[in-house]
Amino acid sequence: MTSRLCFAAAVTAALFVALPGAAFADTTPPAPVPTGTSSSGPVQSQAPTTPPAPAGPATTVAPVPAAPAPAPGQVGVVPVGAADTGGGSTAPGSAGTLFVLGGLGLAGATGAGALVVARRRTA
Amino acid sequence: MRGDRVAQLLLAVTLVTGLCGAGFVAAGLAGTPRAPQRVDAVAVSSGPAPVLGRSLPVTLAIPAIRVHAGLLTLGVAPDGRVAVPPLDSPDAGWYEHSPTPGELGPAVLLGHVDSARTGPGVFYDLRMLRPGDTVRVTRADGGVVAFRVDRVGQYPKAAFPTAAVYGDIDHAGLRLITCGGAFDRSARSYVDDVVVFASAIA
Numbered sequence: 617m618t619s620r621l622c623f624a625a626a627v628t629a630a631l632f633v634a635l636p637g638a639a640f641a642d643t644t645p646p647a648p649v650p651t652g653t654s655s656s657g658p659v660q661s662q663a664p665t666t667p668p669a670p671a672g673p674a675t676t677v678a679p680v681p682a683a684p685a686p687a688p689g690q691v692g693v694v695p696v697g698a699a700d701t702g703g704g705s706t707a708p709g710s711a712g713t714l715f716v717l718g719g720l721g722l723a724g725a726t727g728a729g730a731l732v733v734a735r736r737r738t739a
Numbered sequence: 740m741r742g743d744r745v746a747q748l749l750l751a752v753t754l755v756t757g758l759c760g761a762g763f764v765a766a767g768l769a770g771t772p773r774a775p776q777r778v779d780a781v782a783v784s785s786g787p788a789p790v791l792g793r794s795l796p797v798t799l800a801i802p803a804i805r806v807h808a809g810l811l812t813l814g815v816a817p818d819g820r821v822a823v824p825p826l827d828s829p830d831a832g833w834y835e836h837s838p839t840p841g842e843l844g845p846a847v848l849l850g851h852v853d854s855a856r857t858g859p860g861v862f863y864d865l866r867m868l869r870p871g872d873t874v875r876v877t878r879a880d881g882g883v884v885a886f887r888v889d890r891v892g893q894y895p896k897a898a899f900p901t902a903a904v905y906g907d908i909d910h911a912g913l914r915l916i917t918c919g920g921a922f923d924r925s926a927r928s929y930v931d932d933v934v935v936f937a938s939a940i941a
Contacts, residue, residue: 694836701862
């Protein structure tokens, strides 16, 4: 008799422990599962609770304003090298050469004239 | 008889030689560099110069060195260098890819220092300009732009200051360019360039 009472008490206690857990397991919704994590718990087929992100550029970096295009130069075409603006007639040396030639010519003319005069006098 | 012929021959040689000698002397005198001439500068008011629109330049006047010349339009030579007026031209030239005088930027004028046949050129005395001298350019629209010389430089052709001459500036400027320095007879070219930098004053 005593043993039967003990057995019944044990079964009752076990039921008190096990039944509330079983009842809560059926009615309590599963804890929300963080997105992207695996879970061994029951997975509900559900629509996503967050609205889809609006379509847009993949990057969210603010656009950088483009650098202004360089303005055309005030001189449209820059020539190569330096200008060549002289013929050299007034460069030092050129007039000297002409003077030397002229002097030689005048000296020759003077000598020839003197020779002519000398020959006429002797003739 | 034979002596007369010799005398006549000597006389002919005398005449020819004398004429040639006189000609050479005259040519030497013509080619002699004349003394640089300049006239004292007249003070010009230096108020702010307005920047004008485009109008081709017609004439150039530089009272300090007695220059009064027409202006040709010059482009770029096939070798990429700036074209120059014909050697015997009494005119200077305006580089057509530069601003017109009075416009914003450096207007570029070129002229010969001399030529092989006619002697001194339109810019023969350009090197005699001094800061403060006045340059006047008459434009096709009738306007006259006055510039004041800022500085005068002489540079080897191998080290021509391209950026300083052709680079952008923040006012209406003028560049006068001619040859200078010694003459390299083998290259038939002067070794330097003379550049006058000026700014519009009115």
